[in-house]
Amino acid sequence: xxxxxxxGLAAHAEGKSSTKKQKPVRLARHPVVALTFDDLPAGGxxxxxxxxxxxxxxxxxxxxxxxxxxxxxFVNGVDVADDPDxxxxxxxxxxxGMLLGNHTWSxxxxxxxxxxxxxxxxxxxxxxxxxxxxxxxxHWFRYPYLYEGDTLEKRRAVRAWLKAHHYRIAQxxxxxxxxxxxxxxxxxxAKKDDTAIGWLRQSYLDNAAEFIRVGREEQLTAFGHExxxxxxxxxxxxxxxxxxxxxxxxDRQGFRYRDLAKVQRNRVYALDPDAASAVGGPLPNQFLxxxxxxYPPFEPEPTEKLExxxx
Ligand SMILES: [Zn+2]
Numbered sequence: 001x002x003x004x005x006x007x008g009l010a011a012h013a014e015g016k017s018s019t020k021k022q023k024p025v026r027l028a029r030h031p032v033v034a035l036t037f038d039d040l041p042a043g044g045x046x047x048x049x050x051x052x053x054x055x056x057x058x059x060x061x062x063x064x065x066x067x068x069x070x071x072x073x074f075v076n077g078v079d080v081a082d083d084p085d086x087x088x089x090x091x092x093x094x095x096x097g098m099l100l101g102n103h104t105w106s107x108x109x110x111x112x113x114x115x116x117x118x119x120x121x122x123x124x125x126x127x128x129x130x131x132x133x134x135x136x137x138x139h140w141f142r143y144p145y146l147y148e149g150d151t152l153e154k155r156r157a158v159r160a161w162l163k164a165h166h167y168r169i170a171q172x173x174x175x176x177x178x179x180x181x182x183x184x185x186x187x188x189x190a191k192k193d194d195t196a197i198g199w200l201r202q203s204y205l206d207n208a209a210e211f212i213r214v215g216r217e218e219q220l221t222a223f224g225h226e227x228x229x230x231x232x233x234x235x236x237x238x239x240x241x242x243x244x245x246x247x248x249x250x251d252r253q254g255f256r257y258r259d260l261a262k263v264q265r266n267r268v269y270a271l272d273p274d275a276a277s278a279v280g281g282p283l284p285n286q287f288l289x290x291x292x293x294x295y296p297p298f299e300p301e302p303t304e305k306l307e308x309x310x311x
Pocket of ligand 1: 038039103107144145
């Protein structure tokens with residue numbers, strides 16, 4: 001088993017982080033979003049008495065209860081062959097009407113490996129996808145950590161390989177590091193600390209709302225308008241616990257749900273900042289960083305409290 005830690009908000013760190021007051025920005029009444037889940041079938045640490053199959057079943061049933069089907073889950077196949085529970089998780093996800101995409105075999109950082117080694121990681125994952133996705137289109141690729149290349153040569157080489165192998169890049173416009181809550185949740189659940197778990201639930205939702213707002217405002221700076229969104233979530237125990245409440249937050253903000261292929265028909269998704277970056281990030285962030293544009297002010301994630309909670 002490998003523990004996968006995905007897609008940081010490091011891209012924000014390059015921008016101007018500030019909490020000073022600014023004029024409120026007018027956002028669309030009915031933004032559009034496609035949900036996506038990374039790190040199937042084994043995202044986050046597994047709490048006692050839970051299985052990967054149960055987490056996949058919970059997420060899928062929560063999505064179906066919200067009338068959402070055809071949601072992409074991006075797979076790391078590294079342990080699947082040796083773990084019947086992971087196999088069952090993938091079968092459960094697909095039988096519920098959800099889809100699978102490629103997230104590399106073992107979740108390497110493109111910053112740490114060559115383009116050729118990274119391409120091998122993508123190719124090595126394909127038999128798992130072919131086995132479990134059946135007739136559905138699994139030729140969608142999500143970069144681990146949203147790192148798309150710390151040199152321009154790597155970035156261009158991997159993009160060319162993906163194109164030659166008929167992949168589309170599953171971009172991201174909204175991301176709030178939902179997987180940063182799992183370790184603390186595991187510790188607090190083991191201690192049965194309901195007060196701490198209550199704080200975890202509320203801070204998860206507050207952080208989601210804040211980063212969804214700032215993600216939308218970033219699009220105004222990067223593109224001059226909001227775009228149909230792709231939201232990155234993770235297939236983790238805490239997000240499985242929180243998804244119904246998270247969907248209520250999105251509903252209250254007027255979000256309407258579309259599938260990934262439809263969202264990425266928007267012309268923005270054909271744009272490429274074509275710039276090396278060691279911090280990667282969602283597509284609007286890549287443009288902000290490449291053009292040295294300032295980020296809107298935002299309240300940062302409560303990282304220190306998450307790391308210290310229930311120790
Ligand atoms: Zn990941």
